Amino acid sequence: MKGISHFITGVAVGTFFPDAVQAAANGSFILVLGGIGGLLPDTLDFKYARFVEEPDILVDPHPEQFEAQKIADAIAAGIDRVGATHKKQILKCNTMRLGPDWWQQYSIKFDTQNGEVIVQLGPIVNTSQIPLPESLRDSPEGRAKIHAPLLPTYGEFTTIDIFSGPSFALEWRNGRVEIDFIPWHRQYSHSLFMALLFGTICGLLFGFTAGLVGGLAVMAHVLEDQLGYLGSNLLWPLTKVRSTGLKLIHATDAIPNFFTVGTCCMLILYNLDRFSPQPLIDPLVYWGIFWLPFPILLVYFFIQKFRADLLKRIPLLAQQEADLVAETQEVVDA
Amino acid sequence: MEYLSLVPYAIAGTLLASTLALVPALHVYNIAGIFILFALNVQQFIGGNELAMLLLGMIVGYAMLNTVSAIFLGAPDDSTVFIVLPGQKYLLMSRGYEAAVLTGIGGLGGILVLVVLSPVASTIFGAMRAIVLPHLHWILAVIITYMLMAEWPKGGDHGATGLARLWDAWKGLGAGILTFILSGILGIVLMYKSPVPVDMSFQNLLPAFVGLFAVPWVLDNILSGTEIPKQHIPTTVDAPPGMIARGVFSGALGGLFAAFFPVVTGGIGGYLAGHATAQRDDRVFIISQGASKFLYYVGAFWLFFLPAARITKGGMSGMLATIYTPEGPGLYYTAVALIALCGVLSFFLLLGYARAAVWLVEKINYRYISIATLFLLIALVFFFTGVGGLAVMLVATPIGWLPVLWGSRRMNCLGVLLVPITLNLAGLGATVAGWLGLI
Structure with a gap:
């Protein structure tokens, strides 16, 4: 509520x-x-x-050197690592601040049906999350295959833009990797x-x-x-x-x-x-x-x-x- | 028929206020106070009912039209402070006129709510007042607590350790709490040892409000070199009836709450109601703020006319109550009818003034407009409150600037009102003033 x-x-x-x-x-x-x-x-x-949550995998991209594929690879590798070791990992995605009121948006999707992580660069937005017109850069999408079995999770893109980015717990549960959003909440x-x-x-x-x-x-x-x-x-x-x-x-x-x-x-x-x-x-x-x-x-x-x-x-x-x-x-x- | 003679007074009040509302920071209460002082000396020319309807027209006109200076000049007061952010956002998207019209639609919705409620208002508000009167202090404390607790961190991503991230996150929150405490202390000082001259004591809060809300915003516009794009004047408004209804409903809840409870302003009421009704759309928010602001100003004065349960809340009824007591349901329903008449008139004036404001911001560099606005604010504070008022404004400005610097909520500046009144209602005001060496 x-x-x-x-x-x-x-x-x-x-x-x-x-x-x-x-x-x-x-x-x-x-x-x-x-x-x-x-x-x-x-x-x-x-x-x-x-x-105070300590991340194991930190996605901290630079707005000028945003490499969607590299981020997707790092996340997929982290998920596979959990699949191999059965050890919990915390993934944290940082925001990219460009100025007092401007942020570079990007988004992540866990496509559990096709076993992929998809990363996309978004537009520049202000703190009210309004995109700056024509700020969407031509940047290739990042796609990385996940080899570990996944539990179905939130299937839409999670947008990372203003203030503080989200974190995810990657955890081995019932023979599959569960991607648990915002693991510090409701504990x-x-x-x-x-x-x-x-x-x-x-x-x-x-x-x-x-x-x-x-x-x-x-x-x-x-x-x-x-x-x-x-x-x-x-x-x-x-x-x-x-x-x-x-x-x-x-x-x-x-x-x-x-x-x-x-x-x-x-x-x-x-x-x-x-x-x-x-x-x-x-x-x-x-x-x-x-x-x-x-x-x-x-x-x-x-x-x-x-x-x-x-x-x-x-x-x-x-x-x-x-x-x-x-x-x-x-x-x-x- | 005896009440028909009051119509021209109300219309005159609306026309007068519509001009005054365009001057940033010139609050309707500033002028109303002077009117009431003047009326005391010329009682043979203007009767109590006539004066009351003149003031009613003024407050209706002001409540509808003060949006223009808030959106186009970026100079808000305690009640329009929530409109400036989405309003200026719309202005930067070439939709300033639309934002002004949306607040006006909210105001029209507010009129409808008042008219519908008028037959049952005495019973409802009379009983509510009797029930909550002994509890006002803690209800205000609950509002303060929610305001402070519901401000969430706006950083904290960067930092090598948990402690560093916590510090990063808490910088803004700390600035918000500091703003609230400092503005609260300022409010206590103004209540117990104001440097504003005694003969202008009804203007006591003017310099504080100008310093806390208007000056930082105008300075921000000057320093950031805001440039206004060419504005679009649409023939229709992008807001379906369902959206208008949601905005008006939410604003009505907030505005009536603010009109009824002491110290709660239209902005706070609208903010709480926005949370309660889970509104996220900018258009719904602007409409709700328009309705809330209208009901806050006009609703508080409307409660003053309630036949069986006269409630004195707000500056206008507070000042008028010192010389006049409204009597009878006839006058009450006349007041309701005149609120509707003057409200509709004000809405059409709003359409015209918003067009004029669009012309102004397109023709003149916005930085020059902001500089002129700043000089106007200083001149008004000096005119009404003298050197003492300027000193208060100079102290209030850095407090109001804190949220701008740290990205915290500007609403925390309302500590200037909330803290001293809550303490007084709890019987602790004098004790705290004693700790501060004020008495």
Whole structure:
């Protein structure tokens, strides 16, 4: 889900505690902890974990000497190495910055059907990812054959242009090499352990209720992420892989995010009223009329989604990786 | 029929504001404050309702037309700061006129939302105000927290070690947090010990806003030597009805939120609503910012007329409330009708002014326009707030320049408003001001 959905869910969780709401009405900032907890897992990943990951294969091209074939060869060799040694490798693709607002775009595709890596040079783009007109250079495409067997993965081109480039874990699994997108995401930060840790820290610093608010907010984030195609490493450090989610939504689907934000805002308002000395809201009117558009929208979304799913059957792994690509893009857009 | 006599006042206000809105950084509140002071001395010539409708016309005209200076002159304020980036992007793609029209369409959508909501607004907003009033401090703190937490690193690829990459990534984030803290301190100083003369205290924030938002942008345009390509004036807008509806819907959520909650500006409201409704398209974003900005300014003043639940939010109603109290549903619905009338009038004025702005940026070197804009900004700050105001602007400018240098969010400059108000609502303002040696 999008950052704002997780954040507002965390705040909403906090408002279910009458003493937290009453403390907030008397000047306390305790409910802010809910928001912090709600966004903490992604904060840890996108502001810390991604930068401390050490790559084994580093693609760091120079804009003037871009050799697509050389890059494709290096990536394919890395995948083959995993196939031969069964040892995990981290592939990192750096961006090419040309100036304060200009970046040289390139893209990579893992064609698992034909067993190839394809690398293409793209146009020069600005930080808003708008291409500079006529900046697309005539540069040969790079194609390299992969000899190791591959698990199907995200089949589209992954574009590398602005800010920070993506990384991939190349790992031997079930007799084939799995190309795992953005391996630093949804690991320890998205686990029950993290919920417990943050809750304990909040509890020690600000009291028992604050601990519950903080811990449950992290937990809410982790649970919301289980609704997607890729779950998370829920039982870290006991487990090492990210589980499969419920496959109900993609992280950046507009309607489920809007449903979450709208419902949480309504929950917050309802709880603030419910725990006030003189409640004003009639629950029947509030939930029966004002909230009604949200579930209707959600039902519409699921009807559309299941129709679309029936028409195109995309492998689960590809859907999971697509979700990760989209989530990273959201962080870039924000 | 008694309210028909108010129509010319509202139209006059719109026409007046439409001219003022073209002057960068000249906020409608700057002029409205002077009007209200003037009206106090000539009460035999202009009644309360007439003055209120004149100001209503002004705010409608301003809310619709201040886009022109933001897009074409690159001189935004706290509410148009989000329009400048996509607006100037469109300008560099020869589509500046289209960007201005898209914000206007957003504004028209905002009018529609106000009209539709007007029969139920008293009940909804009255109850909401009663519920959230004791909670405003932490709600603002939640907004601040989200603003700061949802800024993501814009670097970090290069560096031999994890620590080096982390430093590379955190430079921009740190600059953003520093910008927020420094602008927050500036806001506390302005609240407790402003160098702006007391008789001009209603202009207290003008020099800070000019320094934080407008001057850095104009300086950037001067230094980078931005060249504007020939502009295209299309006869149709590249935005299907569904896209307009999404933009208006998202902007309406943000604008109404901003109109209702203290200190939250149209820009912040639009930003939050954009996230909430997962909008990515530039056109949807521009339309939503147009709707959000319109509803922020006009909606806040509209709430002032609510018959059973008069809500005083925003500079205009804050100033007017000191001398006038609106009464009755008749006046409320007149205000709604005049918002619609003046809004549509302003939209047509926007089309004309945007064409004039296109002509200007095509005929005159953009660097000269930016230099003239800079002098105008300095002159206005000096005229309204004197040497003290210029000093505030000089302090605010490097703070506003930080995000430009480090590529962090300019929205962090809104710490100037958010920090002091949040602290005051939590009852901590005086304590923090004491720590800073201000009291």
